[in-house]
Amino acid sequence: MGVVDPRPLLAPLISFACAGLVFAAGRNAFWRRFWSLSAAAVKLALVLSMLPGTLRGVVYTFDVVAFTPGIGIAFRADAYGMFFALVSSTLWTLTTIYAIGYMRGEPDRSRFFGFFALCVSTTVGVAFAENLLTFFLFYETLTICTYPLVVHAETPEALRAGRVYLTYTLIGGGFVLLGSVMAFDAAGTLTLAQPGILPADAGGATLATIFAALIVGFGVKAAIMPLHGWLPLAMVAPTPVSALLHAVAVVKVGAFGVTRVIYNVFGVELLQDLGFATPLAWLAAFTILAGSAIALTQDHLKRRLAYSTISQLSYIVLGAALLTPFAATAAILHVAHQAFAKITMFFVVGAIQRTTGKTRVSELAGIGARMPWSMAAFTIAALSFVGVPLFAGFVTKWYLSLGALQAGAGVFVGVMLVSSLLNAAYWFPIVHLAYFRRADGGDEGVHEAPPLLLVPILICAAYVLLLGLTTQVPGMPFSVAQVAVERAFAVPAVVP
Amino acid sequence: MSVAWEQLLPWAVALPFVGAALTPVLAARSPRWTGPWAWGVVLATVAVTVGLVAHVAEAGAFTYAIGGWSGAYGIELRFDRFAAWVLPLSLLFAVIVPFSWRYVVVSLEPARWGAFYALLLLVMGGMIGFSITGDLFNLFVFMEVTSLSSYALVAVGGRGVAAWAALKYLFLGAVASLLALLGTALLFVLTGSLNLADVAARLGPDVARGPVLIAFAALVTSFLVKAAVFPLHVWLPDAHAIAPSPVSAVLSGLVVKTGIVGLVRVVQLFHAADAVPLAGFHLALAWLGAVSIVMGAFLAIFQDDLKLMLAYSTISNVGYIVLGFGLAAPYAAVGASVHVVNHALIKTTLFLAAGALIHQTGFRTLSDLRGVARAMPQTAAVMAIGAVSIVGLPPTAGFLCKWYIALGAFEADRAPFGFALVFGALFIFVYYIRMVNALYFQAPVHARVAEATEVPWSMRAPLLLLAASCLVLGLLGGAPLAFVEPAVAGVLPVGGP
Numbered sequence: 001m002g003v004v005d006p007r008p009l010l011a012p013l014i015s016f017a018c019a020g021l022v023f024a025a026g027r028n029a030f031w032r033r034f035w036s037l038s039a040a041a042v043k044l045a046l047v048l049s050m051l052p053g054t055l056r057g058v059v060y061t062f063d064v065v066a067f068t069p070g071i072g073i074a075f076r077a078d079a080y081g082m083f084f085a086l087v088s089s090t091l092w093t094l095t096t097i098y099a100i101g102y103m104r105g106e107p108d109r110s111r112f113f114g115f116f117a118l119c120v121s122t123t124v125g126v127a128f129a130e131n132l133l134t135f136f137l138f139y140e141t142l143t144i145c146t147y148p149l150v151v152h153a154e155t156p157e158a159l160r161a162g163r164v165y166l167t168y169t170l171i172g173g174g175f176v177l178l179g180s181v182m183a184f185d186a187a188g189t190l191t192l193a194q195p196g197i198l199p200a201d202a203g204g205a206t207l208a209t210i211f212a213a214l215i216v217g218f219g220v221k222a223a224i225m226p227l228h229g230w231l232p233l234a235m236v237a238p239t240p241v242s243a244l245l246h247a248v249a250v251v252k253v254g255a256f257g258v259t260r261v262i263y264n265v266f267g268v269e270l271l272q273d274l275g276f277a278t279p280l281a282w283l284a285a286f287t288i289l290a291g292s293a294i295a296l297t298q299d300h301l302k303r304r305l306a307y308s309t310i311s312q313l314s315y316i317v318l319g320a321a322l323l324t325p326f327a328a329t330a331a332i333l334h335v336a337h338q339a340f341a342k343i344t345m346f347f348v349v350g351a352i353q354r355t356t357g358k359t360r361v362s363e364l365a366g367i368g369a370r371m372p373w374s375m376a377a378f379t380i381a382a383l384s385f386v387g388v389p390l391f392a393g394f395v396t397k398w399y400l401s402l403g404a405l406q407a408g409a410g411v412f413v414g415v416m417l418v419s420s421l422l423n424a425a426y427w428f429p430i431v432h433l434a435y436f437r438r439a440d441g442g443d444e445g446v447h448e449a450p451p452l453l454l455v456p457i458l459i460c461a462a463y464v465l466l467l468g469l470t471t472q473v474p475g476m477p478f479s480v481a482q483v484a485v486e487r488a489f490a491v492p493a494v495v496p
Numbered sequence: 497m498s499v500a501w502e503q504l505l506p507w508a509v510a511l512p513f514v515g516a517a518l519t520p521v522l523a524a525r526s527p528r529w530t531g532p533w534a535w536g537v538v539l540a541t542v543a544v545t546v547g548l549v550a551h552v553a554e555a556g557a558f559t560y561a562i563g564g565w566s567g568a569y570g571i572e573l574r575f576d577r578f579a580a581w582v583l584p585l586s587l588l589f590a591v592i593v594p595f596s597w598r599y600v601v602v603s604l605e606p607a608r609w610g611a612f613y614a615l616l617l618l619v620m621g622g623m624i625g626f627s628i629t630g631d632l633f634n635l636f637v638f639m640e641v642t643s644l645s646s647y648a649l650v651a652v653g654g655r656g657v658a659a660w661a662a663l664k665y666l667f668l669g670a671v672a673s674l675l676a677l678l679g680t681a682l683l684f685v686l687t688g689s690l691n692l693a694d695v696a697a698r699l700g701p702d703v704a705r706g707p708v709l710i711a712f713a714a715l716v717t718s719f720l721v722k723a724a725v726f727p728l729h730v731w732l733p734d735a736h737a738i739a740p741s742p743v744s745a746v747l748s749g750l751v752v753k754t755g756i757v758g759l760v761r762v763v764q765l766f767h768a769a770d771a772v773p774l775a776g777f778h779l780a781l782a783w784l785g786a787v788s789i790v791m792g793a794f795l796a797i798f799q800d801d802l803k804l805m806l807a808y809s810t811i812s813n814v815g816y817i818v819l820g821f822g823l824a825a826p827y828a829a830v831g832a833s834v835h836v837v838n839h840a841l842i843k844t845t846l847f848l849a850a851g852a853l854i855h856q857t858g859f860r861t862l863s864d865l866r867g868v869a870r871a872m873p874q875t876a877a878v879m880a881i882g883a884v885s886i887v888g889l890p891p892t893a894g895f896l897c898k899w900y901i902a903l904g905a906f907e908a909d910r911a912p913f914g915f916a917l918v919f920g921a922l923f924i925f926v927y928y929i930r931m932v933n934a935l936y937f938q939a940p941v942h943a944r945v946a947e948a949t950e951v952p953w954s955m956r957a958p959l960l961l962l963a964a965s966c967l968v969l970g971l972l973g974g975a976p977l978a979f980v981e982p983a984v985a986g987v988l989p990v991g992g993p
Contacts, residue, residue, distance in 0.1 A: 137890035144884060144889065162937075181918075
């Protein structure tokens with residue numbers, strides 16, 4: 001049921017206006033904070049106001065401009081888009097609070113917060129994109145807007161990371177454009193509102209090229225191996241940027257793109273006939289294991305987090321590529337699960353860096369006694385990644401395994417198990433170090449992060465628990481994901 | 497409506513020419529007023545062209561016979577949808593002229609002010625005349641008016657290098673003009689007419705094929721030189737980089753497009769006549785365009801001089817336009833036609849912003865201009881928007897055209913050109929990202945750069961307006977595309993690719 005409503009347009013527009021106001025505020029810290037926080041709050045309220053409708057099955061649409069029939073800028077808030085928009089606007093609010101605390105005293109803060117707002121604007125634009133063109137438009141704008149954030153420190157290292165980042169993402173963008181043009185040529189439309197637009201008779205080679213171009217294009221940001229090279233380098237950015245952009249916005253936009261390609265450009269039926277998704281599933285499985293294996297070897301905290309991100313993102317890709325309702329549920333849910341757990345970890349790592357100056361795993365002995373609240377949050381996130389029941393990550397793994405069995409590919413259940421073990425192998429040592437070892441130098445007692453950093457950390461950790469516990473509660477993210485899956489498969493996605 | 501809109505047509509040419517002729521008279525009395533005077537003339541021309549475009553949108557192509565002598569005997573002006581680019585052209589002049597005020601006052605002695613504005617008006621009049629003439633010989637005449645005033649404008653800075661660049665420009669321009677004259681003369685001998693429509697009608701199958709091909713080749717080569725398509729581009733970089741920045745904007749954004757308009761006119765002329773194998777010609781154009789895109793981008797990467805870099809990027813962008821026409825697919829031709837205008841806008845934005853940076857700091861290379869964004873945030877932002885537009889990233893003016901051209905490549909089943917186009921754009925981004933990096937993310941090396949102030953409002957307002965237009969044309973880019981669409985059938989080979 002479609003309803004014309006300006007809210008899908010207003011949501012990205014608010015952050016856009018916020019960016020303008022932040023730039024205009026210049027060095028005035030009060031107005032910069034005021035605009036950043038109020039825009040985040042208004043946006044969250046706006047997205048939330050659409051939630052009841054979404055749960056009833058209402059789809060809000062808004063056409064901005066059509067260049068020619070079939071090519072235009074249009075917005076559409078379907079269940080999956082809503083899910084993604086909810087995650088990113090919730091996290092934007094929390095990250096803004098965190099960033100205000102974290103960036104205190106850094107140079108060029110108006111540039112930082114301005115582009116920060118622009119990034120969220122484009123992320124929600126991607127979530128609500130009605131067609132591939134609108135999607136591409138925001139996808140590329142996101143690339144441009146994250147660049148100043150990545151090179152924020154302006155050190156040679158940051159500039160180099162920025163260069164690598166742009167090289168990867170722009171080439172990826174080129175592939176997306178290529179795939180979009182070819183898809184339009186084949187289908188005559190670019191809408192994402194249907195379960196598949198490409199005609200089966202377009203020719204195997206053409207369809208294969210489109211699939212490869214779009215998956216490679218989005219796969220760069222989703223960091224599917226071997227397209228992941230930019231992500232560990234981009235960790236040079238300030239921690240709030242790494243947190244929001246490299247755990248949520250940028251990488252999730254890539255993963256979101258992959259799922260849109262599978263469910264809305266090709267469609268499940270066409271892909272089942274063509275069989276293109278199988279190699280993608282294997283690639284995702286490889287990335288899950290290889291990413292975790294590399295994470296094991298990293299001593300630098302943010303780099304370990306980066307490789308863990310690479311591994312976790314491929315859960316989403318794998319879930320989408322399995323082409324079954326349960327796996328799709330897992331893919332959609334993991335957008336939120338990974339986001340909240342990973343952002344908790346990033347926040348904690350940033351807080352540790354700010355309060356103690358420590359950036360390496362090996363330096364963390366005894367940190368649990370110094371920063372008990374932060375480390376408790378970190379532990380919750382770690383348990384979620386390992387997939388312990390009651391935590392969000394378990395729900396993903398459960399549904400992903402069910403989905404793999406539905407698809408008759410039990411081997412991926414094995415992948416899940418091995419991945420859980422690997423996750424335990426690289427998260428638990430940190431927890432162990434933090435709680436069961438004593439710091440080398442004398443103990444200085446409790447020295448927690450300042451409230452502006454600690455409060456967002458605790459809220460995010462609470463969300464991780466909430467997401468794991470409330471799968472049966474109506475109105476929670478899980479039910480939104482179910483609505484989204486029902487749209488794509490036309491079958492209910494609940495355990496029979 | 498009862499107003500005879502055709503009557504406006506001669507005014508579009510006459511206004512700038514008369515305005516140019518009167519400028520020295522005014523300059524003799526009070527040189528200060530030549531700038532506002534030129535602006536007034538440009539604005540009047542804008543008003544006329546608005547009327548013309550409104551009429552062509554409503555009633556289709558129309559003609560005006562000067563002095564009532566129609567057809568083969570008299571001089572005919574003709575206004576079609578391709579000629580409608582004179583509106584954006586004169587609008588851009590309406591921005592460039594006020595931008596030049598400060599520049600002229602600072603860099604030229606008062607005795608030259610009048611000449612500067614008179615030449616600008618002559619270039620504009622020449623281009624408008626070139627675009628709306630229906631007569632082959634006048635095509636040549638207006639081309640010469642444009643070119644000769646351009647040579648003078650390049651040299652107006654007055655230093656030795658400028659003269660040398662102008663001379664190189666003059667030599668190659670002269671060769672191109674002679675070729676155009678040769679083609680025109682041949683067609684006149686063969687058909688006994690100079691009127692474009694008339695020549696097309698008389699080029700029947702009984703006309704000797706060899707001379708027609710030579711005439712065709714001569715005209716096409718001439719216009720390709722004017723458009724600076726690789727490898728006929730050698731005159732362009734120095735001339736465009738050395739000239740004063742407002743002049744660079746005119747030359748790079750607008751004057752090279754006379755080559756494109758000329759090309760369109762030639763193709764229109766030979767479109768119906770079966771005398772020339774147009775399909776093969778289009779394929780050759782597509783290759784030339786693709787090579788231009790890549791080579792222009794490749795050469796630009798090595799430039800440290802900001803304006804030289806922009807000049808090479810013009811070669812790339814002309815390549816996009818030529819490729820678009822060469823693909824012989826409706827989508828691509830529409831995209832190429834609109835890119836003529838969009839590139840003019842974007843390149844004007846970039847050259848004027850570069851001019852503003854150079855004007856305020858006195859430096860012109862990227863390595864000297866490092867970190868200037870802190871001191872001149874607005875100008876740098878304009879530069880960055882221009883850079884994003886010219887790469888063709890959405891949602892800017894450059895995007896839709898390239899989308900259409902790429903779509904045309906697949907429509908015509910020439911996927912390799914589509915690949916080349918998409919990844920050519922990435923190549924172009926490499927050197928623009930260097931520019932943005934230098935302006936924004938590197939520490940200043942010169943005190944003068946760190947302490948520079950923003951440009952005065954007479955320069956800043958045009959810049960901000962141009963940057964806003966780059967964004968607006970990206971979001972509302974559908975209108976020009978729809979406007980030009982009915983006309984492109986006239987430049988495609990008959991019977992499809």
